[in-house]
Amino acid sequence: MTEALYELTIHDALADMRRGEFTAVELTQALLERITELDGTVKAYLTVTAERALDQAAAADARRSRGEDAPLLGVPLAIKDVLATKGVRTTCGSRILENFVPPYTATAVARLEEAGMVMLGKTNTDEFAMGSSTENSGFFTTRNPWDLNRVPGGSSGGSAAAVAAQEAVAALGTDTGGSVRLPASYCGIVGLKPSYGRISRFGLVAYGSSLDQVGILAKDVRDAALLLTIMAGHDRCDSTSLSHPVPTYTSALIDDVKGLRIGLPKEYFIEGMQPEVETAVRAAVSHLESMGARIVPISLPNTDKALPVYYLVAPAEASANLARYDGVRFGYSAGAGSMFENFRQSRGYGFGPEVKRRIMLGTYALSAGYYDAYYLKAQQVRTLIKQDFERAFEEVDVIACPVAPTTAFKIGEKADNPLEMYLSDAFTITLNLAGMCGISVPCGFDQNNLPIGLQLIGPHLGEEVVLRTAYAYERTTTWHERRPNPAPVEQS
Ligand code: GLN
Secondary structure, three states: OOOOHHHOOHHHHHHHHHOOOOOHHHHHHHHHHHHHHHHHHHOOEEEEOHHHHHHHHHHHHHHHHOOOOOOOOOOEEEEEOOEOEOOEOOOOOOHHHOOOOOOOOOHHHHHHHHOOOEEEEEEOOOHHHOOOOOOOOOOOOOOEOOEOOEOOOOOOHHHHHHHHOOOOOEEEEEOOOOOOHHHHHHHOOEEEEOOOOOEOOOOEOOOOOOOOOEEEEEOOHHHHHHHHHHHEOOEOOEOOOOOOOOOOHHHHOOOOOOOOEEEEEHHHOOOOOOHHHHHHHHHHHHHHHHOOOEEEEEOOOOHHHHHHHHHHHHHHHHHHHHHHOOOOOOOOOOOOOOHHHHHHHHHHHHOOHHHHHHHHHHHHHHOOOOOHHHHHHHHHHHHHHHHHHHHHHHHOOEEEEEOOOOOOOEOOOOOOOHHHHHHOOOOOHHHHHHOOEEEEEEEEEOOOOOEEEEEEEEOOOOHHHHHHHHHHHHHOOOHHHOOOOOOOOOOO
16 A cells, blocks of 8 residues: 555655655645644644745755755654744744744754755644643644544644644654653654753743753654754854764664663652553563663662652743743733733733743742742752762663653643643653653553553763664564544534
């Protein structure tokens, strides 16, 4: 059976276009048609840039017909709407930026465009990337293509749903505490969070600046490695971007894990987690062992402190970062008479409840008299969490564990209980606090046919070993080949 064009991976689509089997315009049209057919149901996109995409695709075809090539020439991707795109509305899922059109493009996106990408549009997200389900979007909730009554995960839920529903070949997300890996796991695709500083944050609207990192949502590990190679590397516009040389990550993809030491942290298999998740992850680890890896039981003793630390550090940074939305310089303005009244009304209307909660938490943690007790203490414990990982990586090459304690939950199930919602990040936030890298790869399904993700964690700048392990696993399993079949719902 021949595959429909929208079903292709990046590497297959490129190979086919290079052979002249179809054009970038045809591929882009196939994806735009898929979006038209399904996105009324899945709701992955906040903005679809159809005309712009077709222009970019035609330009890619013209380049190819002149004998030129580029690493992504004519490949249609989706971009999470927290990454600035010149001339294209960038909302961050917030009403305060509903009509904001940035005057510049994020470096990560610019590098993809220089490599020949076609941008299909901007995807839905929890407001300012704060959330785990996309229910905190100021506009609408994205649906999980495997079960439309469930969340796709968050905050990059729009990007994950778009890739899983094959409304984009791959997508960019961002990961401050799990926002790439969690939705990848809930949607049954690959999600890569690179090490802090590996990809420039210039033009990524700041949430928690010491945690934020651009990440990748893809159909397979090869596509993730390709996109990382294109985007990684120093950028003079972001002083925290690292100048370490960028390997060709696709060359790390050897499907051999013989002798690799894989750590299994006991703190990531906890009471109360969904038994099918534990079973699937343990089976994946045994699979890697049968391929020649050595499994080493390890301990990351400060894991239980990660959630409280994260929910001090992230809101503290967010409260400072979000001060710029003042109803004066850009974004929504209530136009009220006095300055303070205008602040109050603009921010009161523009921000949703979760963002307000984070601003209050963060402002409190940073306030005089509480700073030492909360923010400073959290930073100290953060160091302990980082040291846990550093010690573990003296003994092992990579760490294997679940991405999340459960599979995708129902829309509304946790919406009224922020603490419950925060718990879905228990296994993902640790490595943001430590600056490490990690990936989510599909490793099974539960009895409701919902995907389960295996998380592989590597040391700082250890992307190659993470990608290699994930690739070896993927090459010898078929979980990543399964796709959901979301039926279009008639719109009344
Ligand atoms: N769910 C976490 C939060 O709400 C992580 C979000 C993210 O990684 N952007 O902060």
